[in-house]
Amino acid sequence: MNKQHAETSKFLSYVLRHEPQAIGLTLDREGWANIAALIAGAKQAGRALNEALIHAVVESSDKKRFAISEDGLRIRAVQGHSTHSVAITYAEKIPPEFLYHGTATRFLESIMREGLKPGERQHVHLSEDIQTATAVGQRYGKPVILKIETLRMHQQGFKFFQAENGVWLTSGVPTEYLSV
The missing domain is CATH 3.20.170.30 (ADP-ribosylation fold)
Known part of the structure; x- marks a missing residue:
């Protein structure tokens, strides 16, 4: 992952997991944010984002921290939220022994x-x-x-x-x- 991707990934983690309001972003209960609103909020905060960069960061992430919706209009962090406005519905699973x-x-x-x-x-x-x-x-x-x-x-x-x-x-x- 190059430096720009690493910095963008950290920024996305910050706003999609912890402080969406820092850039005026709203997440739904499942953690989804509108990509156009994310780009606009980032711009107002002095950070240049575009769809191509966001998609590149999501696709190149070895840890798969983010997901893009099937319609391509929304993005979310897949886990790690500290914001209480998000309560992703995960399916319960039986874990391995350890x-x-x-x-x-x-x-x-x-x-x-x-x-x-x-x-x-x-x-x-x-x-x-x-x-x-x-x-x-x-x-x-x-x-x-x-x-x-x-x-x-x-x-x-x-x-x-x-x-x-x-x-x-x-x-x-x-x-x-x-x-x-």
């Missing part, structure tokens, strides 16, 4: 005491593989990987969902299901 969560060693003591919590986001994000979890953990410092007994959690009534990009979502993970 999923993983990458974090930094500096957060480990708190997590092992309190469990995994979504913080500012709506869900805790889990990965199917250790490599992805490691990459996530490295963004926050020296990585540590937590193994979560997700099938056992599900069997005990916890709900799991999977975003369009493959990220698994749940409301939180109590400590008894966690191991390092």
Whole structure:
């Protein structure tokens, strides 16, 4: 991903996940925003966006953070929202036996005491593989990987969902299901 794509991806994450009002953008309950309104709001905020750049960022993203609607008129972040105006309806799924969560060693003591919590986001994000979890953990410092007994959690009534990009979502993970 080139520098322009990386900067645009960060901007899109900011406005589509956290602060749409920063550029006067409105998201619907499923997180969709009108692309023309996104471009106009970005322009007023001093950022040049166009449809070609937006499509290039969406298509080149290795993490598949964004989706464009079938009619091509709307865009959304597929997960990671902290804005409470968005409540994407994900289909409930049965998780695999184990999923993983990458974090930094500096957060480990708190997590092992309190469990995994979504913080500012709506869900805790889990990965199917250790490599992805490691990459996530490295963004926050020296990585540590937590193994979560997700099938056992599900069997005990916890709900799991999977975003369009493959990220698994749940409301939180109590400590008894966690191991390092």
